[in-house]
Amino acid sequence: MRVEGLAIALRPRSQAEACDLGLALVRAHARSIWRCFTPVLLAVAALALCTVDSLGWLPLLILFWLKPWLDRVLVFVLARAVFGEATQWADVWRARRQVLGGQLLRTLFWRRFSPWRAYTQAIEQLEGQRGSARRQRRRLLLNDNRGAATALQTAFVHAEGVLVYGLVALLWWFAPEQAGIWDWFVNPEQHAGGQLGFDLVMALSYTAVVLFLEPFYVAAGFAMYLNRRVALEAWDIEQEFRHAFA
Template identity: 40%
Template sequence: MRIDQLNVALRARSEWEAMELGTALVRRHARAIWLPLIAVSLPLFAVINAAAWWADAFGWAWLLMWWLKPVSDRIALYVISRGVFGDEPRPLQTLRAQRHWGWSGFWGYLGWRRFSPFRSLLLPVNLLEGSDASQRSVRRRAVLSGTFGHAVLLTLMCMVFELVIVSGCIAAVFLFVPLELLSDSWRAAWEMVSENMPAWAQLGVNALFWLAATLIGPFYAGAGFALYLNRRTEMEAWDVEIAFRRMRDRLQQAAPLLVLALVLCWPMGGLHAEEPAQAPSCAAPTGTDDDAGDEEEEASDAVPADDPSNTPSVIFGGTPDTAGFRQAVQRAYEDPLVAPTREVKRWERTLSEAEKNKKKDDADKNRNPLGRGPRLPAQIAEWILWGLVGLLVLGLIATAPWWLRWLRGTGVRRRKATDPVVEEAVELPEVIPPDPAARARELWQQGRPRQALALLYRASVESMSERAEVVLPPGATEAQCLRASRRMPVEADRTLFARIVRVWQYAAYAGRLPEPDEFDDLATTLQTQFRWRA
């Protein structure tokens, strides 16, 4: 799996974010999912219900359709697993792939695993990883740990959505019944369902269940696949691996430049002829008796004595002469250089009888803690006191919101005095001055930018009305002015008017003022193009 080709951002997500990512993937590849899904499930629905109609067993038809729902999940999983790598299959490719893709690890979900609430999370393990049957159980446990609760909730939520769709479609039938006939119609429908439901009604209910499963099934499979991706990202650190791969690509691109810089900057005086290497010494290393003993201990620890590979037949090949071989081994062990021995003498203080008895009593008490006598009640009392201290600490932590503020000096929190909000009412001027651009610059310099923009907007509306030869109604909105500006014959005038309207809306409704240079450029452009007096 080339994780560097994934077209989704790999990062540490919560399980709810991962499920939302799965639904987004389903919406992205909706056509590639539902076309082959309908092409497979609709003929299957027709065949099953036709056989149930012939055998008069529509209940078994619904059960069989429900049992075959993993087939739909398999189709959706095939499309999404390839779509995340930017290789969205065509519907015909998806249909052809169903003949040979993933059947070896799929039969369990049509058998003993059909009732598993973790199907959406574990189905990618069987169909996408391609591991052996002996390793699948280990992989399923690893993927399921820490995420099984959300997988169960996903299954329950999708079941609820399907039931809502079915019940909503059934209830929608009664919306077309007149109100005065609603009670009688409801009673007749209940009697029909409870006593002897006709075949056409059973076929309709099965069709509603097929519709609900077809709509919700891909979202169920997609959310489970996203949970699987998120779990593998957590276990295998895919996001870190992708970061390292991108770093490697950047370093590979910069490697020629680094080598060239190293060659150019290498000091010429540092180039010397290599000295001939000295021949390694063949003399055996010397050491003390202690070193020889340590080496012998390490060798004995490295290869156990009962190791099957530590036998003469394995070491020397074939079966050597046992008697001669043992004599050679015996002579080798008798060599003082191979198995050195030494004698160590150490002085120790002789203990008196009283000290020996005391030491023995202490050892007996350590082996039998209950034999300490009077210290056992004291130990129990100490445990009780520590328990009371723990309860007291928990009580203090639980009641901290009530007593902590009193320790700060007062029980009433002082609210920080907020500065009064000064709002300046923006009003469009009724009378336009003969030089609106110069007047707007004065208002901007006085610290009244919104009034300046209002003046420019009002003057632009008047100039637009003259050039478009339209009469605007009183209180015309910006949208009405923009529609009226389309009648201006010059394209540059229409573009400039749309610009001043956009700047005015940002300032009036969003509080986003232009920069001083941008404002000055806008005023100059309006003055020049609309021929205002300077």
């Protein structure tokens, strides 16, 4: 990585502070992030919703399972953002083989349930190491940081659940009392089209929450990864020297 080109100030931080840096990075580059992430997510959501009439829970499962693959777009945008570069959808499309096609089986199968995937995804996607070198690199970066990475995952899983059920609850909170919305939620199978409508509401709510929350989750993990590399490779000192003697 070109340390001299970084547009963020590097210094040793706690991993909690590093998460804050990641959230600030999302706010600073929100336009790049959502204009690249939204088309991919909506395309996947549209295809997933085609299955709702067959199995009501399948759209949720598809979206959930493909999140690590969708996160690759976010890592690509964030990696450019730390150098102060804006990203267009055309940039993602030009790099589509690297961004969307690389390590597909690893991403969707044995790494899917990794409790620290947001933290280690940059190792997999950006460093380009293979085999034993990649495994050693992961062990090195995870050393003494498994707890922080797992806590990040746990916090965002709970936030995701709260937001999804909060969105669903809005429907009957704001519905007129005579509309019978509460009964529709409790016993959807007893109403014409009730189960299909309920499944659609759940799938759309989950899509909206992933669209909003996933960039913050990935950015927090990516910033933790950068912070670990600062500690291991003294990037902060190198950056200071380069600025001093520029």
